Amino acid sequence: MKIIIDAMGGDNAPLEIVKGALLGMEHWGVEVLLTGDTEAILRALRDCGHDTIPRGMEIVHTTETVEMCDDPSKVFRHKKDTSMGVGLTLLRDGKADALVSAGSTGALLAGATLITKRIRGIRRAAMAPVIPTTGGKAVLIDCGANAECTPEYLMQFAYLGSFYAGRVLGLERPRVGLLNIGAEDSKGTDLQKQTLALLRKAGEEGHLNFIGNIEAKEAIKGGCDVIVTDGFSGNILLKTMEGVGSFAGHALGDIFRKNLLTKLAAAMVMPGLRAFKAQLDPNKVGGTAFIGISRPVIKAHGSSNAEAIDNAIGQARQVAESGIIGQIQENVHLMQLQAE
Amino acid sequence: MKIIIDAMGGDNAPLEIVKGALLGMEHWGVEVLLTGDTEAILRALRDCGHDTIPRGMEIVHTTETVEMCDDPSKVFRHKKDTSMGVGLTLLRDGKADALVSAGSTGALLAGATLITKRIRGIRRAAMAPVIPTTGGKAVLIDCGANAECTPEYLMQFAYLGSFYAGRVLGLERPRVGLLNIGAEDSKGTDLQKQTLALLRKAGEEGHLNFIGNIEAKEAIKGGCDVIVTDGFSGNILLKTMEGVGSFAGHALGDIFRKNLLTKLAAAMVMPGLRAFKAQLDPNKVGGTAFIGISRPVIKAHGSSNAEAIDNAIGQARQVAESGIIGQIQENVHLMQLQAE
Structure with missing residues (x-):
């Protein structure tokens, strides 16, 4: 099981996010794929006592970050190489099983909907x-x-x-x-x-x-x-x-x-x-799941510390293993007033 | 200052309401007018150690009670002699300065609107x-x-x-x-x-x-x-x-x-x-004021005990003395998108 982590999202990025990723790997037995500025991530890793990228961790370099002031509906058109947007694209392409981000809620929701896409027949994704x-x-x-x-x-x-x-x-x-x-x-x-x-x-x-x-x-x-x-x-x-x-x-x-x-x-x-x-x-408590998206996306609190990221990774693993997305797909015909 | 009290409204009527009325008279220096079944009120008064109606208290006899199961929008058409409806009519006619009831919220709101009436130009009364x-x-x-x-x-x-x-x-x-x-x-x-x-x-x-x-x-x-x-x-x-x-x-x-x-x-x-x-x-905390009605109406909690009624009487006095209704009338021209 591999979890994508937006290393640049949240008030305490990237240090606490990287720390949380290290905790989560050990705690939940998952691999992690960090999206973000490689230099910044390596620096954070060094601060955690790792001079090299640990086994089971992978970094995908990105050059931009979604900021709180960015317009959620437009940011992914204007910024093509954000840690969040690239993460959601990798998720859509099946490069991992779930994604965790502590970045802007609105942008994550818009990105999950526009990039990773909703389950067919589901009108709106919900935060739960x-x-x-x-x-x-x-x-x-x-x-x-x-x-x-x-x-x-x-x-x-x-x-x-x-x-x-x-x-x-x-x-x-x-x-x-x-x-x-x-x-x-x-x-x-x-x-x-x-x-x-x-x-x-x-x-x-x-x-x-x-x-x-x-x-x-x-x-x-x-x-x-x-x-x-x-x-x-x-x-x-x-x-x-x-x-x-x-x-x-x-x-x-x-x-x-x-x-x-x-x-x-x-x-x-x-x-x-x-x-x-x-x-x-x-x-x-962990993060908030976006339900109705075709792949598991977990929003961690903006002020997440390492412990919160660790918990969100556990939750992401749990959602990915639960089979909920298959269950929604099988039952989507019950949930429609009109055909698409 | 005279406060009308719906003696039959609430889970603990009439005993706790009558007790609260006695407390309130002393506490806030007001006269009270109780609406309800005279026999039941006199019995409650005896339970409080009063063999006669105390000075400053008045009873207006009514034969019916608004029940929780009554349809608020219809009850006053079907039941013409309820403690709540008669109280609201007396209030409208200027027989007292404010009304307190622990009865059905929906009925009290409907009655306040239909009987006592809103302030001219106010679209809806609000609970505050x-x-x-x-x-x-x-x-x-x-x-x-x-x-x-x-x-x-x-x-x-x-x-x-x-x-x-x-x-x-x-x-x-x-x-x-x-x-x-x-x-x-x-x-x-x-x-x-x-x-x-x-x-x-x-x-x-x-x-x-x-x-x-x-x-x-x-x-x-x-x-x-x-x-x-x-x-x-x-x-x-x-x-x-x-x-x-x-x-x-x-x-x-x-x-x-x-x-x-x-x-x-x-x-x-x-x-x-x-x-x-x-x-x-x-x-x-006391009761909830219905604001926008042409006379002060206070809804006390349905489970009110004597202390709660006492507090609601204090609040009713305060609203009646505050001049808020005059202030609303003077400023109602500011609050309208279209003339009536």
């Missing part, structure tokens, strides 16, 4: 992070790739998310819920009402384990395994979770720093608090 | 809870009254929320942000893009202190004082906050219950934890 819930986790699909959605997109996301929860997270008959502002059929906008009908039909036909509308509060309490929503609402949910996590962290910090006694208390519960924090730490 | 942020609080408008919105509705919500933050929360030049999935102008759906242009214009003309698009995470970190959004996304934000709060509560409970040492630690930080929890407790 795995979020923590009370006592478990859930796939949130979409979380921001598609601000405007049609009922057909959401129906497809339900299948994609369900396959991901089944194949990658290992859940049997994942419970699929439609994010809404109430449980009743009349709730939400036309988008939710029309999607509800499509998903209910898919549930009745036995293609999905659809449990109906679900409120954000119930979803976070673990009420379903797949949270289906448009990218706008999904992003609000995800970013609110992050915001409240940071809010609670600050509040707890203030509580524990108050005096000597509370500092002592902090020491007593530190292991538990660390484990709780880790659950919400993007570096530990 | 005050949410905790890191180190402060913010008005979230709308949080679920209007799932489908137009740019004009959102522009109006921006003014309504800004006036609320100014008059009721006492903030000078409240910072108004448009909830979006990124800070850049190109982010979001057509709704956000068109609203952004309207709000930017209002900001340039000096009518609003508009700070642009804001992500959910930044909003919760305290990046603005008024979070403007459609009712669908606003509800997702609010319910996600509640869900993560409950999630964190469970996780902390598990951490502190682990062993004797951690239980000791819990005792040491208990005052701080209680204060933190209170910040997120709907009974302490």
Whole structure:
């Protein structure tokens, strides 16, 4: 198994990316193909104690980098030799099994769609992070790739998310819920009402384990395994979770720093608090899979450190081994309102 | 100042509502007018140690109650003598200064709109809870009254929320942000893009202190004082906050219950934890104001206890005294794309 890694993407590139690649090779038993400036990568390798390119690692030299200010829809036309674009081309051409990048989300999504291409019949690729819930986790699909959605997109996301929860997270008959502002059929906008009908039909036909509308509060309490929503609402949910996590962290910090006694208390519960924090730490959670692309693409957090890249490589291997892309291809006929 | 209280609305009616009314009278120096079944209210009063109707309290007898299963849009046509409907009629007729109900949100909103009526020129009333942020609080408008919105509705919500933050929360030049999935102008759906242009214009003309698009995470970190959004996304934000709060509560409970040492630690930080929890407790936060209605209407949480009703009465008094309705009427010409 070989994983392509965009060595120049992310706030901490290339050093932390290269470090993460070295960790990932050992940790997951994979080969890696780094795209990026060879000199910079070799320098990073030297900083990690490697004077030569290690066995199982390969470098493909590129001269350009996708910057955060680049227009995602145009960057690959204007910059032909970016670490991200070349990586996605190598992935499309079957030179490796998956790709990991911590670069611009918008550019990676555009590149995955334009270069690596969607699975035939899939209208839009979706971003599907795995979020923590009370006592478990859930796939949130979409979380921001598609601000405007049609009922057909959401129906497809339900299948994609369900396959991901089944194949990658290992859940049997994942419970699929439609994010809404109430449980009743009349709730939400036309988008939710029309999607509800499509998903209910898919549930009745036995293609999905659809449990109906679900409120954000119930979803976070673990009420379903797949949270289906448009990218706008999904992003609000995800970013609110992050915001409240940071809010609670600050509040707890203030509580524990108050005096000597509370500092002592902090020491007593530190292991538990660390484990709780880790659950919400993007570096530990791994990356976000782009589902619906014809090859596995994993977006690592922009601020990824070596540990995050290591985790994203593990996730990329898992997606590549899961057979999810074959499963989507076999079932794509169920997910279309009209033929292509 | 007299506040109408729907004595039959909410999970704990009438006992907790009557208790809360008694607390509120003392606490806020207001008179109260209870609508509901006289016998049931008198029984509740006796349970609170009052054999007669206390001075400053008045009861208007009603024979029906709005149930959670009633269709909000039809209930007031079919049930002419509900505690909620009669209360809203008395409010419209100027018999009191504000109304508090813990009954069905949908029915209260429909009743406020159909019976008490919107302020002339306001397209839709909005629900505007005050949410905790890191180190402060913010008005979230709308949080679920209007799932489908137009740019004009959102522009109006921006003014309504800004006036609320100014008059009721006492903030000078409240910072108004448009909830979006990124800070850049190109982010979001057509709704956000068109609203952004309207709000930017209002900001340039000096009518609003508009700070642009804001992500959910930044909003919760305290990046603005008024979070403007459609009712669908606003509800997702609010319910996600509640869900993560409950999630964190469970996780902390598990951490502190682990062993004797951690239980000791819990005792040491208990005052701080209680204060933190209170910040997120709907009974302490008070109710949600319906803004855009011609008279002050406060929705208390369905599970309100006496303390929550007491807080909602305080909030009702504050809104009634604030002059916000006059301010909206004076400025409504700024908030219209087309004349009525």
